[in-house]
Amino acid sequence: MSSSLSIGLPETDPSQNPRDLWLLDPQIAYLNHGAFGACPIPILELQQRLRSQLEREPVRFMERELEPLLDRARRALADFVGADPSHLAFVPNATTGVNAVLRSLSFSPEDELLTTDQEYNACRNALNYISQRTGAKIAIASVPFPLDSHQQIVEAVLARVSSKTKLVLLDHITSQTGLIFPIKPLIAQLTSFGIQVLIDGAHAPGQVPLNLRELGATYYTGNCHKWLCAPKGAAFLYVHPDRQNQVRPLTISHGANATRQDKSRFHLEFDWMGTDDPTAYLCLPEVIEFMGSLLPGGWPELMQRNHNLVLAARQWLCEALNVDLPCPNEMIGSMACVPLPDGEEKPLRNTLFEQYGIEVPIMPFPAFPKRLLRVSAQIYNTPEEYQALASAIAQI
Structure with a gap:
């Protein structure tokens, strides 16, 4: 096996839905990338090839x-x-x-x-x-x-x-x-x-x-x-x-x-x-190469895109909750938190998941009963997902 492996990165198609490059459940608005990340399919396929190479001759590998x-x-x-x-x-x-x-x-x-x-x-x-x-x-x-x-x-x-x-x-x-x-x-x-x-x-x-x-x-x-x-x-x-x-x-x-x-x-x-x-x-x-290939501007554009998306998400949530923005824009990257009314975190999180199909963390902060809602933005996310979250929060 060569030490210069390449996965043969796919051509970037501007019309392609980035979510198709992930195994994420299409029925779930996955707004919690910050928890454990999510690995693209081509990278998982590369990892499997490496594992197969290892198992074909473990000592050599x-x-x-x-x-x-x-x-x-x-x-x-x-x-x-x-x-x-x-x-x-x-x-x-x-x-x-x-x-x-x-x-x-x-x-x-x-x-x-x-x-x-x-x-x-x-x-x-x-x-x-x-x-x-x-x-x-x-x-x-x-x-x-x-x-x-x-x-x-x-x-x-x-x-x-x-x-x-x-x-x-x-x-x-x-x-x-x-x-x-x-x-x-x-x-x-x-x-x-x-x-x-x-x-x-x-x-x-x-x-x-x-x-x-x-x-x-x-x-x-x-x-x-x-x-x-x-x-x-x-x-x-x-x-x-x-x-x-x-x-x-x-x-x-x-x-x-x-x-x-x-x-x-x-x-x-x-x-x-x-x-x-x-x-x-x-x-x-x-x-590193794959994620940098998803947008014409590479990693800088990807980081900026995610930053802009989470700023918009934060704005919609603050409007739904009728609260002020909790910190300046430059103090957040691709994750943002907004304060919620006092209460337990698990019932709200479970309701969002089970009734609305939204995966998003609710965290006690600084301590119960105070709590925060945190959203993440990755290239597979869309504005509509955050708008649906804001609407669900307003309804609940």
């Missing part, structure tokens, strides 16, 4: 062919996120990336770990675990929502920094509110204090442009199965080269005592943590 294919995928991903390939490792999801960093570092009861009250629950749990194990204290910056500007986020985070702050964990794009955090100025300020910064970028790759070289984070982890639309189980961890000797994968395996000199210990450990299915990573060059 795992021992002779896998490494160059991983390197090829890493180069394509590095180009897309603006990083040096040597600074990226593959992980199955961003939560694993956050755990790998937190569980590799040393903390003491004198240290403080700073995050916000909008941090993703799974990663907050990882922070809680580290605090319980090491005695390090957790400081919480309260970020308001609704809000008027990025500066409110900057001020909220910096106000909780102290002489004991050793690491700051921040979302790039929050799952709960869909806010794009102003991480670049925050990283610059925090690193000037000598504080390490771990960015949970689960939603960022493919939703907003990335240049990790310019961001300057100590650590950055992002999912590829969400807005890049890769198969499930594809994500990455960026580690600044000065810190790579400290960060270990959650599973210690053969790379720990490898004597090879042609690859970094960072890659030797993360690239092989035991037998698993690596094909999601190997599809990255093709999925």
Whole structure:
């Protein structure tokens, strides 16, 4: 098998319904791409061919062919996120990336770990675990929502920094509110204090442009199965080269005592943590190319199209609910949240799904009975789907 696989990308037909490129149920208005993403059919077909190749000769694939294919995928991903390939490792999801960093570092009861009250629950749990194990204290910056500007986020985070702050964990794009955090100025300020910064970028790759070289984070982890639309189980961890000797994968395996000199210990450990299915990573060059081929303007046009669509959706929902826009347009990417009247989230979500055929998340925020409705926009979505949601919300 060649390490220069190509899926033979189909010609883009302007009259074709993009939804036909996905396996999504045509009876459901799927407005929750941000939850788990959705992988296009041609990429799933490529993944199946890779799996078939693996099973035809497992030893040849795992021992002779896998490494160059991983390197090829890493180069394509590095180009897309603006990083040096040597600074990226593959992980199955961003939560694993956050755990790998937190569980590799040393903390003491004198240290403080700073995050916000909008941090993703799974990663907050990882922070809680580290605090319980090491005695390090957790400081919480309260970020308001609704809000008027990025500066409110900057001020909220910096106000909780102290002489004991050793690491700051921040979302790039929050799952709960869909806010794009102003991480670049925050990283610059925090690193000037000598504080390490771990960015949970689960939603960022493919939703907003990335240049990790310019961001300057100590650590950055992002999912590829969400807005890049890769198969499930594809994500990455960026580690600044000065810190790579400290960060270990959650599973210690053969790379720990490898004597090879042609690859970094960072890659030797993360690239092989035991037998698993690596094909999601190997599809990255093709999925980046495929998604970038769907519109004439490539990825920039795709991101802008999704941004414009979610802005329109937010406007319709706010009008249906008679509420103000909760944040400026520039603070959201391809996800947007609107406040709902107080109540439980599950009954409303179930009603929308079962009676109206709409898949959309309702989330308690900041805590019950307060709740938010979050919509996502991907190229397979249409304005009519959001208009139907707004109409259903008004009726309910």
